[in-house]
Amino acid sequence: MFDPHAVRALFPALAQEVAGRPAVFFDGPGGTQVPRSVIEAIAGYLAHSNANTHGAFATSRRTDETIAAAHQAMADLLGCAPEETVFGPNMTTLTFALSRAIGRDLGPGDEIVVTRLDHDANVAPWRALEERGVGIREVDVDVEDCTLDMADLAAKVNERTRLVAVGYASNSVGTINDAARAVELARGVGALSFVDAVHYAPHGPIDVRALGCDFLACSVYKFFGPHIGVLYGKAEHLERLRPYKVRPASDAGPDRWMTGTQNHEGLAGVTAAVDYLASLGGGAAGGRRAALVAAMTAIKAYERTLSEQLISGLLRVPGLTFYGIREPERFAWRTPTVSLRLEGRAPRELAEALGERGVFAWDGNYYALSLSERLGVEPLGGMVRIGLAHYNTAEEVDYLLEVLGGLG
Numbered sequence: 001m002f003d004p005h006a007v008r009a010l011f012p013a014l015a016q017e018v019a020g021r022p023a024v025f026f027d028g029p030g031g032t033q034v035p036r037s038v039i040e041a042i043a044g045y046l047a048h049s050n051a052n053t054h055g056a057f058a059t060s061r062r063t064d065e066t067i068a069a070a071h072q073a074m075a076d077l078l079g080c081a082p083e084e085t086v087f088g089p090n091m092t093t094l095t096f097a098l099s100r101a102i103g104r105d106l107g108p109g110d111e112i113v114v115t116r117l118d119h120d121a122n123v124a125p126w127r128a129l130e131e132r133g134v135g136i137r138e139v140d141v142d143v144e145d146c147t148l149d150m151a152d153l154a155a156k157v158n159e160r161t162r163l164v165a166v167g168y169a170s171n172s173v174g175t176i177n178d179a180a181r182a183v184e185l186a187r188g189v190g191a192l193s194f195v196d197a198v199h200y201a202p203h204g205p206i207d208v209r210a211l212g213c214d215f216l217a218c219s220v221y222k223f224f225g226p227h228i229g230v231l232y233g234k235a236e237h238l239e240r241l242r243p244y245k246v247r248p249a250s251d252a253g254p255d256r257w258m259t260g261t262q263n264h265e266g267l268a269g270v271t272a273a274v275d276y277l278a279s280l281g282g283g284a285a286g287g288r289r290a291a292l293v294a295a296m297t298a299i300k301a302y303e304r305t306l307s308e309q310l311i312s313g314l315l316r317v318p319g320l321t322f323y324g325i326r327e328p329e330r331f332a333w334r335t336p337t338v339s340l341r342l343e344g345r346a347p348r349e350l351a352e353a354l355g356e357r358g359v360f361a362w363d364g365n366y367y368a369l370s371l372s373e374r375l376g377v378e379p380l381g382g383m384v385r386i387g388l389a390h391y392n393t394a395e396e397v398d399y400l401l402e403v404l405g406g407l408g
Protein backbone atom coordinates (compact mmCIF):
# COMPACT_ATOMS: atom_id res chain seq x y z
CA MET A 1 0.00 0.00 0.00
CA PHE A 2 1.10 3.54 -0.81
CA ASP A 3 2.76 5.32 2.14
CA PRO A 4 1.98 9.08 2.27
CA HIS A 5 4.37 9.66 5.17
CA ALA A 6 7.34 8.60 3.04
CA VAL A 7 6.50 11.14 0.31
CA ARG A 8 5.63 14.00 2.67
CA ALA A 9 9.26 14.34 3.69
CA LEU A 10 10.05 15.20 0.05
CA PHE A 11 7.77 18.28 0.07
CA PRO A 12 9.34 21.20 2.00
CA ALA A 13 6.07 23.19 2.06
CA LEU A 14 4.27 20.48 4.01
CA ALA A 15 6.42 21.22 7.06
CA GLN A 16 4.72 24.59 7.55
CA GLU A 17 2.74 25.24 10.71
CA VAL A 18 -0.24 27.41 11.60
CA ALA A 19 -0.71 28.37 15.25
CA GLY A 20 1.75 25.73 16.38
CA ARG A 21 0.27 22.76 14.52
CA PRO A 22 1.09 21.30 11.09
CA ALA A 23 -0.72 23.00 8.23
CA VAL A 24 -3.16 20.78 6.33
CA PHE A 25 -2.98 21.34 2.58
CA PHE A 26 -6.45 20.51 1.26
CA ASP A 27 -6.10 23.14 -1.48
CA GLY A 28 -4.57 20.83 -4.10
CA PRO A 29 -7.25 21.29 -6.81
CA GLY A 30 -6.16 24.94 -6.97
CA GLY A 31 -2.52 23.89 -7.24
CA THR A 32 -0.47 21.30 -5.38
CA GLN A 33 2.77 21.59 -3.44
CA VAL A 34 6.03 20.54 -5.09
CA PRO A 35 8.76 18.11 -4.05
CA ARG A 36 12.31 19.32 -3.43
CA SER A 37 13.53 17.66 -6.65
CA VAL A 38 11.26 19.96 -8.68
CA ILE A 39 12.46 23.06 -6.83
CA GLU A 40 16.09 21.99 -7.39
CA ALA A 41 15.54 21.30 -11.10
CA ILE A 42 14.09 24.80 -11.59
CA ALA A 43 16.91 26.45 -9.65
CA GLY A 44 19.46 24.20 -11.37
CA TYR A 45 18.31 25.29 -14.81
CA LEU A 46 18.63 28.96 -13.83
CA ALA A 47 22.08 28.37 -12.35
CA HIS A 48 23.55 26.35 -15.23
CA SER A 49 21.52 26.45 -18.44
CA ASN A 50 19.74 29.80 -18.57
CA ALA A 51 19.51 30.95 -22.21
CA ASN A 52 17.19 31.23 -25.18
CA THR A 53 16.84 28.40 -27.69
CA HIS A 54 18.66 27.23 -30.83
CA GLY A 55 21.90 29.09 -30.14
CA ALA A 56 25.40 27.88 -31.02
CA PHE A 57 26.66 27.78 -27.44
CA ALA A 58 26.53 25.51 -24.40
CA THR A 59 23.75 27.03 -22.30
CA SER A 60 21.47 27.35 -25.34
CA ARG A 61 22.13 23.73 -26.27
CA ARG A 62 21.31 22.68 -22.73
CA THR A 63 18.11 24.71 -22.98
CA ASP A 64 17.14 22.85 -26.17
CA GLU A 65 17.79 19.59 -24.31
CA THR A 66 15.71 20.77 -21.34
CA ILE A 67 12.76 21.45 -23.65
CA ALA A 68 13.11 18.13 -25.48
CA ALA A 69 13.24 16.30 -22.15
CA ALA A 70 10.02 18.00 -21.01
CA HIS A 71 8.21 16.91 -24.21
CA GLN A 72 9.39 13.33 -23.63
CA ALA A 73 8.33 13.44 -19.98
CA MET A 74 4.82 14.63 -20.83
CA ALA A 75 4.60 12.04 -23.62
CA ASP A 76 5.34 9.35 -21.03
CA LEU A 77 2.75 10.75 -18.64
CA LEU A 78 -0.01 10.97 -21.24
CA GLY A 79 0.89 7.97 -23.41
CA CYS A 80 1.60 9.85 -26.65
CA ALA A 81 4.53 10.98 -28.81
CA PRO A 82 6.73 13.91 -27.67
CA GLU A 83 5.74 15.89 -30.81
CA GLU A 84 2.13 15.70 -29.67
CA THR A 85 2.77 17.77 -26.52
CA VAL A 86 2.58 21.56 -26.53
CA PHE A 87 3.63 23.80 -23.65
CA GLY A 88 2.27 27.19 -22.67
CA PRO A 89 1.72 29.44 -19.64
CA ASN A 90 -1.36 27.54 -18.44
CA MET A 91 -4.25 25.43 -19.71
CA THR A 92 -6.57 28.42 -20.20
CA THR A 93 -4.19 30.25 -22.53
CA LEU A 94 -3.51 27.09 -24.55
CA THR A 95 -7.22 26.38 -24.89
CA PHE A 96 -7.94 29.91 -26.12
CA ALA A 97 -5.12 29.52 -28.68
CA LEU A 98 -6.54 26.19 -29.83
CA SER A 99 -10.13 27.42 -30.01
CA ARG A 100 -9.04 30.38 -32.15
CA ALA A 101 -7.14 28.09 -34.51
CA ILE A 102 -10.05 25.64 -34.79
CA GLY A 103 -12.51 28.52 -35.06
CA ARG A 104 -10.84 29.79 -38.25
CA ASP A 105 -12.69 27.07 -40.13
CA LEU A 106 -16.04 27.39 -38.31
CA GLY A 107 -19.06 29.61 -38.78
CA PRO A 108 -22.86 29.75 -38.71
CA GLY A 109 -24.42 26.28 -38.77
CA ASP A 110 -21.53 24.73 -36.83
CA GLU A 111 -21.97 23.73 -33.19
CA ILE A 112 -19.73 23.05 -30.21
CA VAL A 113 -20.87 21.06 -27.19
CA VAL A 114 -19.73 22.17 -23.71
CA THR A 115 -20.93 21.13 -20.25
CA ARG A 116 -22.25 22.74 -17.07
CA LEU A 117 -19.88 20.61 -14.99
CA ASP A 118 -16.72 22.08 -16.48
CA HIS A 119 -14.28 24.70 -15.28
CA ASP A 120 -14.85 27.84 -17.34
CA ALA A 121 -11.46 27.32 -19.03
CA ASN A 122 -13.18 24.55 -21.01
CA VAL A 123 -16.23 26.67 -21.73
CA ALA A 124 -15.26 30.31 -22.37
CA PRO A 125 -12.66 29.54 -25.11
CA TRP A 126 -15.37 27.68 -27.04
CA ARG A 127 -18.05 30.26 -26.29
CA ALA A 128 -15.68 32.86 -27.76
CA LEU A 129 -16.46 31.32 -31.15
CA GLU A 130 -20.07 32.52 -30.85
CA GLU A 131 -18.76 35.77 -32.35
CA ARG A 132 -18.13 33.76 -35.54
CA GLY A 133 -21.72 32.52 -35.50
CA VAL A 134 -20.89 29.12 -34.00
CA GLY A 135 -23.71 27.65 -31.89
CA ILE A 136 -22.89 26.48 -28.35
CA ARG A 137 -24.88 23.61 -26.80
CA GLU A 138 -24.54 23.09 -23.06
CA VAL A 139 -24.91 19.63 -21.52
CA ASP A 140 -26.74 19.56 -18.19
CA VAL A 141 -25.74 17.93 -14.91
CA ASP A 142 -27.79 15.81 -12.55
CA VAL A 143 -27.95 18.05 -9.47
CA GLU A 144 -28.61 15.06 -7.18
CA ASP A 145 -25.10 13.64 -7.54
CA CYS A 146 -23.34 16.24 -9.74
CA THR A 147 -22.78 13.80 -12.60
CA LEU A 148 -22.89 14.71 -16.25
CA ASP A 149 -26.22 13.96 -17.94
CA MET A 150 -24.90 11.54 -20.56
CA ALA A 151 -28.31 11.20 -22.22
CA ASP A 152 -28.37 14.98 -22.68
CA LEU A 153 -24.84 14.82 -24.10
CA ALA A 154 -25.87 12.15 -26.59
CA ALA A 155 -28.92 14.26 -27.55
CA LYS A 156 -26.87 17.41 -28.10
CA VAL A 157 -24.26 15.79 -30.37
CA ASN A 158 -25.50 15.82 -33.97
CA GLU A 159 -24.33 16.25 -37.56
CA ARG A 160 -23.69 19.98 -36.94
CA THR A 161 -21.34 19.27 -34.01
CA ARG A 162 -17.72 20.15 -34.77
CA LEU A 163 -16.21 19.67 -31.31
CA VAL A 164 -17.20 18.18 -27.96
CA ALA A 165 -15.44 19.80 -24.97
CA VAL A 166 -15.70 17.71 -21.83
CA GLY A 167 -13.91 17.49 -18.50
CA TYR A 168 -12.12 14.36 -17.39
CA ALA A 169 -13.03 15.21 -13.78
CA SER A 170 -14.76 18.14 -12.05
CA ASN A 171 -12.44 20.44 -10.10
CA SER A 172 -15.45 21.43 -7.99
CA VAL A 173 -17.16 18.23 -6.90
CA GLY A 174 -14.68 15.55 -8.05
CA THR A 175 -16.97 13.71 -10.48
CA ILE A 176 -15.02 11.67 -13.04
CA ASN A 177 -16.84 11.74 -16.36
CA ASP A 178 -17.16 8.94 -18.86
CA ALA A 179 -14.80 10.87 -21.14
CA ALA A 180 -14.26 7.84 -23.40
CA ARG A 181 -18.00 7.77 -24.12
CA ALA A 182 -18.02 11.52 -24.87
CA VAL A 183 -15.10 11.03 -27.28
CA GLU A 184 -16.94 8.14 -28.94
CA LEU A 185 -20.09 10.25 -29.37
CA ALA A 186 -18.01 13.02 -30.96
CA ARG A 187 -16.26 10.61 -33.29
CA GLY A 188 -19.59 9.10 -34.28
CA VAL A 189 -20.56 12.38 -35.98
CA GLY A 190 -17.07 13.23 -37.23
CA ALA A 191 -16.52 15.90 -34.56
CA LEU A 192 -13.31 16.64 -32.65
CA SER A 193 -13.03 15.94 -28.93
CA PHE A 194 -11.26 18.05 -26.31
CA VAL A 195 -10.75 16.67 -22.78
CA ASP A 196 -9.84 18.93 -19.86
CA ALA A 197 -7.71 16.68 -17.65
CA VAL A 198 -6.43 19.46 -15.37
CA HIS A 199 -8.26 18.21 -12.31
CA TYR A 200 -7.91 14.51 -13.07
CA ALA A 201 -4.15 14.41 -13.76
CA PRO A 202 -2.87 14.13 -10.15
CA HIS A 203 -5.41 11.44 -9.31
CA GLY A 204 -5.05 8.65 -11.86
CA PRO A 205 -3.32 7.32 -14.97
CA ILE A 206 -4.05 8.94 -18.35
CA ASP A 207 -3.80 7.15 -21.68
CA VAL A 208 -4.73 9.47 -24.53
CA ARG A 209 -4.55 6.66 -27.09
CA ALA A 210 -6.99 4.48 -25.13
CA LEU A 211 -9.22 7.52 -24.60
CA GLY A 212 -9.06 8.26 -28.30
CA CYS A 213 -9.46 12.02 -27.82
CA ASP A 214 -8.17 14.53 -30.35
CA PHE A 215 -6.97 16.97 -27.69
CA LEU A 216 -6.38 16.87 -23.95
CA ALA A 217 -5.09 19.59 -21.68
CA CYS A 218 -3.56 19.64 -18.23
CA SER A 219 -1.60 21.94 -15.92
CA VAL A 220 1.64 20.86 -14.31
CA TYR A 221 1.05 22.96 -11.20
CA LYS A 222 -1.87 20.65 -10.41
CA PHE A 223 0.41 17.63 -10.33
CA PHE A 224 3.35 18.67 -8.17
CA GLY A 225 5.17 20.84 -10.68
CA PRO A 226 5.49 24.49 -11.72
CA HIS A 227 2.94 26.79 -13.37
CA ILE A 228 3.00 25.41 -16.91
CA GLY A 229 0.13 24.27 -19.13
CA VAL A 230 0.30 21.28 -21.46
CA LEU A 231 -1.81 20.53 -24.50
CA TYR A 232 -1.86 17.12 -26.12
CA GLY A 233 -3.00 17.11 -29.74
CA LYS A 234 -3.02 14.25 -32.21
CA ALA A 235 -0.08 14.87 -34.57
CA GLU A 236 -2.37 15.10 -37.60
CA HIS A 237 -4.32 17.99 -36.01
CA LEU A 238 -1.29 19.87 -34.73
CA GLU A 239 0.13 19.72 -38.27
CA ARG A 240 -3.10 20.53 -40.12
CA LEU A 241 -4.52 23.38 -38.03
CA ARG A 242 -3.09 26.88 -38.38
CA PRO A 243 -2.12 28.44 -35.04
CA TYR A 244 -1.59 32.19 -34.73
CA LYS A 245 2.18 32.58 -34.68
CA VAL A 246 5.04 34.92 -35.51
CA ARG A 247 6.71 34.38 -38.89
CA PRO A 248 10.31 33.68 -37.83
CA ALA A 249 9.27 30.98 -35.35
CA SER A 250 9.54 27.38 -36.48
CA ASP A 251 6.50 25.99 -38.30
CA ALA A 252 7.49 22.42 -37.44
CA GLY A 253 6.15 20.05 -34.82
CA PRO A 254 4.74 21.41 -31.58
CA ASP A 255 6.99 24.51 -31.86
CA ARG A 256 4.47 26.20 -34.13
CA TRP A 257 1.98 26.14 -31.24
CA MET A 258 4.44 27.41 -28.62
CA THR A 259 4.30 31.17 -29.07
CA GLY A 260 7.22 33.24 -27.84
CA THR A 261 9.91 32.22 -25.41
CA GLN A 262 8.85 29.47 -23.06
CA ASN A 263 9.30 29.26 -19.31
CA HIS A 264 12.45 27.15 -19.60
CA GLU A 265 13.08 26.83 -15.87
CA GLY A 266 9.49 25.68 -15.55
CA LEU A 267 10.05 23.07 -18.25
CA ALA A 268 12.99 21.72 -16.25
CA GLY A 269 10.49 21.45 -13.41
CA VAL A 270 8.00 19.60 -15.64
CA THR A 271 10.49 16.79 -16.22
CA ALA A 272 11.32 16.69 -12.52
CA ALA A 273 7.61 16.51 -11.60
CA VAL A 274 7.05 13.60 -13.99
CA ASP A 275 10.18 11.87 -12.66
CA TYR A 276 8.91 12.38 -9.12
CA LEU A 277 5.64 10.62 -10.00
CA ALA A 278 7.51 7.85 -11.81
CA SER A 279 9.64 7.32 -8.69
CA LEU A 280 6.43 6.27 -6.88
CA GLY A 281 5.96 3.47 -9.39
CA GLY A 282 7.84 0.94 -7.31
CA GLY A 283 10.52 0.26 -9.93
CA ALA A 284 8.00 -1.15 -12.43
CA ALA A 285 9.73 -2.83 -15.39
CA GLY A 286 9.11 -1.22 -18.77
CA GLY A 287 10.54 2.28 -18.40
CA ARG A 288 9.09 5.56 -17.20
CA ARG A 289 5.65 5.16 -18.81
CA ALA A 290 5.08 1.84 -17.01
CA ALA A 291 6.35 3.36 -13.74
CA LEU A 292 3.94 6.29 -14.15
CA VAL A 293 0.97 4.02 -14.78
CA ALA A 294 1.90 1.95 -11.70
CA ALA A 295 2.37 5.10 -9.59
CA MET A 296 -0.89 6.73 -10.64
CA THR A 297 -2.78 3.46 -10.12
CA ALA A 298 -1.36 3.22 -6.57
CA ILE A 299 -2.24 6.88 -5.90
CA LYS A 300 -5.78 6.29 -7.12
CA ALA A 301 -6.23 3.30 -4.78
CA TYR A 302 -4.81 5.20 -1.80
CA GLU A 303 -6.93 8.28 -2.46
CA ARG A 304 -10.02 6.11 -2.62
CA THR A 305 -9.44 5.05 0.99
CA LEU A 306 -9.12 8.72 1.95
CA SER A 307 -12.35 9.53 0.10
CA GLU A 308 -14.18 6.80 2.01
CA GLN A 309 -12.99 8.14 5.35
CA LEU A 310 -13.61 11.78 4.39
CA ILE A 311 -17.06 11.39 2.88
CA SER A 312 -18.47 8.99 5.47
CA GLY A 313 -17.27 11.46 8.13
CA LEU A 314 -18.68 14.53 6.36
CA LEU A 315 -22.09 12.92 5.98
CA ARG A 316 -22.28 12.68 9.79
CA VAL A 317 -21.53 16.38 10.42
CA PRO A 318 -24.77 18.13 11.51
CA GLY A 319 -25.93 20.91 9.19
CA LEU A 320 -23.56 19.95 6.37
CA THR A 321 -24.75 19.83 2.75
CA PHE A 322 -22.62 17.57 0.57
CA TYR A 323 -22.46 17.93 -3.22
CA GLY A 324 -21.48 15.03 -5.47
CA ILE A 325 -21.11 11.26 -5.50
CA ARG A 326 -21.38 9.90 -1.96
CA GLU A 327 -21.80 6.09 -2.28
CA PRO A 328 -18.48 4.26 -1.72
CA GLU A 329 -19.34 1.69 -4.42
CA ARG A 330 -19.29 4.52 -6.98
CA PHE A 331 -15.99 6.01 -5.89
CA ALA A 332 -14.24 4.82 -9.06
CA TRP A 333 -16.14 7.77 -10.56
CA ARG A 334 -14.80 10.45 -8.27
CA THR A 335 -11.55 12.05 -7.16
CA PRO A 336 -10.96 12.88 -3.47
CA THR A 337 -12.25 16.42 -4.11
CA VAL A 338 -15.50 17.36 -2.42
CA SER A 339 -17.59 20.50 -2.07
CA LEU A 340 -19.84 21.30 0.84
CA ARG A 341 -21.74 23.98 2.68
CA LEU A 342 -22.26 24.30 6.42
CA GLU A 343 -25.52 25.72 7.74
CA GLY A 344 -25.20 29.20 9.15
CA ARG A 345 -21.76 29.88 7.71
CA ALA A 346 -20.99 31.56 4.41
CA PRO A 347 -18.32 29.62 2.45
CA ARG A 348 -15.73 32.39 2.87
CA GLU A 349 -16.42 32.51 6.61
CA LEU A 350 -16.06 28.73 6.87
CA ALA A 351 -12.84 28.75 4.81
CA GLU A 352 -11.49 31.48 7.11
CA ALA A 353 -12.38 29.44 10.21
CA LEU A 354 -10.63 26.43 8.68
CA GLY A 355 -7.65 28.55 7.67
CA GLU A 356 -7.24 29.85 11.23
CA ARG A 357 -7.14 26.25 12.39
CA GLY A 358 -4.49 25.39 9.81
CA VAL A 359 -6.72 23.76 7.19
CA PHE A 360 -6.17 25.30 3.74
CA ALA A 361 -9.32 24.98 1.63
CA TRP A 362 -10.82 27.00 -1.19
CA ASP A 363 -14.22 28.64 -1.19
CA GLY A 364 -16.38 30.07 -3.99
CA ASN A 365 -16.99 28.54 -7.41
CA TYR A 366 -13.34 27.76 -8.27
CA TYR A 367 -14.23 28.94 -11.81
CA ALA A 368 -16.65 26.03 -12.27
CA LEU A 369 -19.19 28.82 -12.65
CA SER A 370 -21.97 27.02 -14.54
CA LEU A 371 -22.10 24.27 -11.91
CA SER A 372 -22.25 26.76 -9.05
CA GLU A 373 -25.14 28.50 -10.83
CA ARG A 374 -26.91 25.20 -11.59
CA LEU A 375 -26.67 24.14 -7.94
CA GLY A 376 -28.12 27.51 -6.90
CA VAL A 377 -25.20 28.31 -4.62
CA GLU A 378 -23.57 31.05 -6.71
CA PRO A 379 -25.50 33.92 -5.01
CA LEU A 380 -24.65 32.34 -1.64
CA GLY A 381 -20.88 32.51 -2.05
CA GLY A 382 -20.56 29.08 -3.63
CA MET A 383 -19.22 26.18 -1.59
CA VAL A 384 -16.11 25.12 0.33
CA ARG A 385 -13.84 22.63 -1.40
CA ILE A 386 -11.82 20.00 0.40
CA GLY A 387 -9.33 18.67 -2.13
CA LEU A 388 -7.05 15.83 -1.14
CA ALA A 389 -3.85 14.71 -2.83
CA HIS A 390 -1.63 11.67 -2.32
CA TYR A 391 0.46 13.55 0.25
CA ASN A 392 -2.54 13.94 2.55
CA THR A 393 -3.15 11.51 5.38
CA ALA A 394 -5.91 9.81 7.37
CA GLU A 395 -4.82 11.86 10.41
CA GLU A 396 -5.41 15.09 8.50
CA VAL A 397 -8.88 13.92 7.47
CA ASP A 398 -9.66 13.09 11.12
CA TYR A 399 -8.51 16.56 12.15
CA LEU A 400 -10.74 18.23 9.54
CA LEU A 401 -13.76 16.22 10.68
CA GLU A 402 -13.08 17.18 14.28
CA VAL A 403 -12.81 20.88 13.35
CA LEU A 404 -15.97 20.79 11.21
CA GLY A 405 -17.86 18.99 14.00
CA GLY A 406 -16.89 21.81 16.34
CA LEU A 407 -17.95 24.52 13.88
CA GLY A 408 -21.29 23.00 12.85
Ligand SMILES: Cc1ncc(COP(=O)(O)O)c(C=O)c1O
Pocket: 029, 030, 089, 090, 091, 092, 093, 119, 121, 122, 167, 169, 170, 171, 196, 197, 198, 199, 218, 219, 228, 229, 366, 367
Ligand atom coordinates in the same frame (compact mmCIF):
# COMPACT_ATOMS: atom_id res chain seq x y z
C1 LIG B 1 -10.58 21.47 -14.27
C2 LIG B 1 -9.76 22.67 -14.58
N1 LIG B 1 -9.64 23.08 -15.83
C3 LIG B 1 -8.91 24.15 -16.17
C4 LIG B 1 -8.27 24.89 -15.22
C5 LIG B 1 -7.47 26.07 -15.66
O1 LIG B 1 -6.13 25.75 -15.62
P1 LIG B 1 -5.02 26.87 -15.74
O2 LIG B 1 -4.96 27.56 -14.42
O3 LIG B 1 -3.77 26.10 -16.04
O4 LIG B 1 -5.39 27.76 -16.85
C6 LIG B 1 -8.36 24.52 -13.88
C7 LIG B 1 -7.72 25.34 -12.83
O5 LIG B 1 -8.22 25.41 -11.73
C8 LIG B 1 -9.13 23.38 -13.55
O6 LIG B 1 -9.24 22.96 -12.29
